[in-house]
Amino acid sequence: MIYDELLSLLSQDAVVVATVISTKGSVPREVGAKMLITCDRCIDTIGGGAGEAKVIAQAKEVLQTGEKRRIEIDLTGSPKRQTEGVCGGWMEILLERWQGDAAIVIAQQIIAELKLGRSLTLVTPFGDGHPYLLKEKGKRKKEKDSVAFIEVLEPVPILLIVGAGHVGEQLAKVAHLVGFQIAVQDDRPEWANSERYPQAAFIYSNIEQALEAFSNHLSLHVALVTRGYRYDLDALTALLNRDLPCAYIGMIGSERRVMQVYEQTKLMGISEDKLKSIYAPIGLDIGALTPAEIAVSIGAELIMLRRGGTGRSLSASLRNPK
Structure with missing residues (x-):
């Protein structure tokens, strides 16, 4: 800042x-x-x-x-x-x-x-x-x-990275570089620690603890990059029941994994309107495969939403004039 x-x-x-x-x-x-x-x-x-x-x-x-x-x-x-x-x-x-x-x-x-x-x-x-x-x-x-x-x-936007694995590690670097304050949540201290996440201002062991800390923050962005379906479901349920809506919730995974999570949240009483606010699968379609590339695609989506961009190639209007 x-x-x-x-x-x-x-x-x-x-x-x-x-x-x-x-x-x-x-x-x-x-x-x-x-x-x-x-x-x-x-x-x-x-x-x-x-x-x-x-x-x-x-x-x-x-x-x-x-x-x-x-x-x-x-x-x-x-x-x-x-x-x-x-x-x-x-x-x-x-x-x-x-x-x-x-x-x-x-x-x-x-x-x-x-x-x-x-x-x-x-x-x-x-x-x-x-x-x-x-x-x-x-x-x-x-x-x-x-x-x-x-x-x-306005407050510096916070990105809460839920899941401290390989993608989360790279995403912390990218998001910090483009102006986000970084918080990490994972129940594994051997993964979620300041050595692997030097960019993180906050590290939490459970999602409730993290959401309590940011209960009044108006610019909370969340990236769900967890290690499995059950962790997605637990975190997403807590996030969608937050009194103050998140500025952004993105969830990693294949379309099948995303739909499985959605079906379970509906059974738990989460409305379809709330589910429509989620960006899943997370990131922009740039053909990303590696953790670093996926982190760039997520970072690009965060910038696009924050700045009001379209995600369209800047050269498109010159290559394909109307």
């Missing part, structure tokens, strides 16, 4: 937070994307290339002066003016220096709330004034969008 990085850097010196605050057309990053710049380090990205180089250079000046800046990055590739790329769009970046005890306190509050699974609203005035958090959700003090950048910060 970028705010963990921010807090760590603030304990050493000032940090410029570069935030994408507006976009138009085709651009490499979305509104709210952030990059951290210090005198000798850059963390994350707002898109790379000449545009990012421009942001970094001006951020170094903001580090010295403390004066906020709003930078336009032209990616239209127009031959009539100097541009920073040819993606076809336009971005606006806000540079804000964070420094001192007040900034550390805000970063700590953000981290604490997000780790509890709560969303919160951060307001960054364009003029005088430092970033602050809204005390009551939905209230904006006196600021409007024209004088401040107002963003809702």
Whole structure:
């Protein structure tokens, strides 16, 4: 999480937070994307290339002066003016220096709330004034969008991997890489441990324990990659009876195995509507065979659902124009 990085850097010196605050057309990053710049380090990205180089250079000046800046990055590739790329769009970046005890306190509050699974609203005035958090959700003090950048910060999505076998081990690597906080559940300590799962922030021996820990988390994703039918059934029953619906439930297995689990859950009183929300067999159809390939296909499905993608090949529209 970028705010963990921010807090760590603030304990050493000032940090410029570069935030994408507006976009138009085709651009490499979305509104709210952030990059951290210090005198000798850059963390994350707002898109790379000449545009990012421009942001970094001006951020170094903001580090010295403390004066906020709003930078336009032209990616239209127009031959009539100097541009920073040819993606076809336009971005606006806000540079804000964070420094001192007040900034550390805000970063700590953000981290604490997000780790509890709560969303919160951060307001960054364009003029005088430092970033602050809204005390009551939905209230904006006196600021409007024209004088401040107002963003809702969402909790880091959690992926609970049920089943600590070969696929689970590879999935933890992939999902952690694309921004998920990892939790693992398995009743075998020789499989579910921090040595095999260094990415896991949480390891649980039973599904009830895991669901209790995340009972209030709004962005719980679950991948059922267990070693057998009985474990699928136990976990799925508990997940579908959760008071707060999961953001995603995917289950590994052949169509036959999936249908057997479904039939058993129906006999236990689980409605068909709930079963329709499950992604099973799990992952996108990319012809995956090995545990690592299967993990990539699951990771791709998680990204697709999180970002609103289609799973369609990006080259399809050029290869098969209408």
